[in-house]
Amino acid sequence: MSVTAPRGFRAAGVAAGLKSSGNADVALVVNDGPDAGVAGVFTANRVKAAPVLWTQQVVRGGVVRAVVLNSGGANACTGPAGFQDTHATAEHTAAALSGSSARLLLGAGEVAVCSTGLIGERLPMPALLSGVRTAIRGLSRDGGLPAARAIMTTDTRPKTTVVKGSGWTVGGMAKGAGMLAPAMATMLCVLTTDAVAGPEALDAALRAACRVTFDRIDSDGCLSTNDTVLLLASGASGVEPTEAELTAAVTAAAHDLAQQLIADAEGATKQIAIDVVGAASEDDAVEVGRAVARNNLVKTALFGNDPNWGRILAAVGTTTAAFQPDGVDVAVNEVWVCRAGAAAEDRSKVDLTGRDVTIRIDLHAGADAATIWTNDLSHAYVHENSAYST
């Protein structure tokens, strides 16, 4: 049910001709209220796409009644003209929704815009605006899945989630299969809830959720120009959860979507959890996990079913985390192939034939821990990213 699982939301996904494949490429999510609260987290990349710059302003305004999303073009590195295109999209959407049977009266400043696809090219605006009008006519309570399909790029399947609270619900959709890296949200994601929640509660819940989910997946170390995670609240349930309840539900939804992203990462044959334990701080654990997740030699070894713990230790050695080189243990799929920085159990005991891999690194430097999720580096990754322009 995706973003339309909570009450107060309608959505649509249509083919507007932005993708040469003819697949759906424009999605619309509308919040019918009664509330229109919003929180957002955006890419940490200093080169931000026009829709990111626009939507950051909109979120600062505190009210979002509609989100327009398109695949087939990122509208990034498109200069002032690209920003005008985003502004025109919001204006057109606001005017068309206000004049439609959508029973809404709203301004452009209440319309968030997200784009994904090739960087550096202008969007075909007539096709996009025509798609917006078609999407408005198709808005429905069943539109969650079509909307999730319309934002796919190299994704092989749509990503949706539903988490039930007590009388209220969080729903969501996301896209992303490459250019996934932490230090931010790593893709487009819209989360919705019919809970009653003020802007501070929404913001706190979303930031806490992103920190331990989207910020801890890393498919290829590459940080996108367009990453956006939005949380919209309609208040339609009439139920106001505690901040802890809201945070837990939003985190569960974000975790579910983050795992779907890593599972569908470009060309991946392995889904890898890097558990760093015994760290002196959570930051140390995250730094070590990311260094291992971004190491091409570790990633290619795992693609080749090789439990190459030496490469893992070499990656750990590039960090500033507290540890002693002769005090680190490493397990691959529960076999402790390295103890005290040297060979331990026989590496031939490690079974890497399955898709799921767990690397456990014990730094023996404290009591903190963190998990980073990543995938392997395969021939298919090279193929997709050398043959397909993003």
Place this chain on the structure above:
Amino acid sequence: MSVTAPRGFRAAGVAAGLKSSGNADVALVVNDGPDAGVAGVFTANRVKAAPVLWTQQVVRGGVVRAVVLNSGGANACTGPAGFQDTHATAEHTAAALSGSSARLLLGAGEVAVCSTGLIGERLPMPALLSGVRTAIRGLSRDGGLPAARAIMTTDTRPKTTVVKGSGWTVGGMAKGAGMLAPAMATMLCVLTTDAVAGPEALDAALRAACRVTFDRIDSDGCLSTNDTVLLLASGASGVEPTEAELTAAVTAAAHDLAQQLIADAEGATKQIAIDVVGAASEDDAVEVGRAVARNNLVKTALFGNDPNWGRILAAVGTTTAAFQPDGVDVAVNEVWVCRAGAAAEDRSKVDLTGRDVTIRIDLHAGADAATIWTNDLSHAYVHENSAYST
């Protein structure tokens, strides 16, 4: 002529059975003096191989009369026993050289040891020590090339260099085809000179040379546990160059070897120079160059002959360098495909069919510049590193 081009040096390369291929795997370089000065630069990885820990101590002692190098095993992550193996190698080499016709009398503390190959496995010591004895018997003024061959791992060709001074010479050999990343020397390299030079002059020349050569190549962002660059001086020419002359020659030799390393990087189909200009500082230029060099999406795009400047800009955006996103220009092979952060000249004008690629990034933030050299990310890289354990 490699390391034996300068007077005062003999070398050998032999097959000791460390490599299953039967190829040469033990090299020996001997400095017959009259001087025995040395300088060294080592990996910045905190997980250092036993030979690195040993050789750092030896270099601190200020005198090196012999360097033993082996491929077929890195002796990294091998614990205290691995360190004892390195120590035993130095002891054995010192004793055998002192007892041989090599006309040398030296202690283990004057023998540097370098290893490369698989991490995490002990070396077969009887085979290695037997190889050392064979190498001693084979020492000659023509041994430079055999020595360079004996340190190859996934290298497809030996790397040697000779730079002539006025009455003196710098020679060198290096190995390395993967796990090449800056923040250090990135491979094994022995440089030799018959110049007369004190330890401070050698150290200053070597550090200055590494900073702008080995530290500015980055094949795969992966920092090795074993990187070592040594500079040995025999003084046999009787000529004492100025510090500037020595630095210039050592830098030229290091630059030549660094370019050979990048040219032979694992699976590479492109040799890429990233010129960052208009930077507010040299550090900024280096940071931007490295971020682009390490970006898998840029590297796969170039493998696919795609002048994807959007991915380049996205990589620049992850840095802390001074620049404005709407003030950056990017040229690929002299075609300015991006001006002021947006599309400019037609990307179809870019010819990427050749092996050499130049990316020029103008930050328009100052007058400093730096070049980082890298290569593309290919199917062959994935194949070599998933099928071959290092």
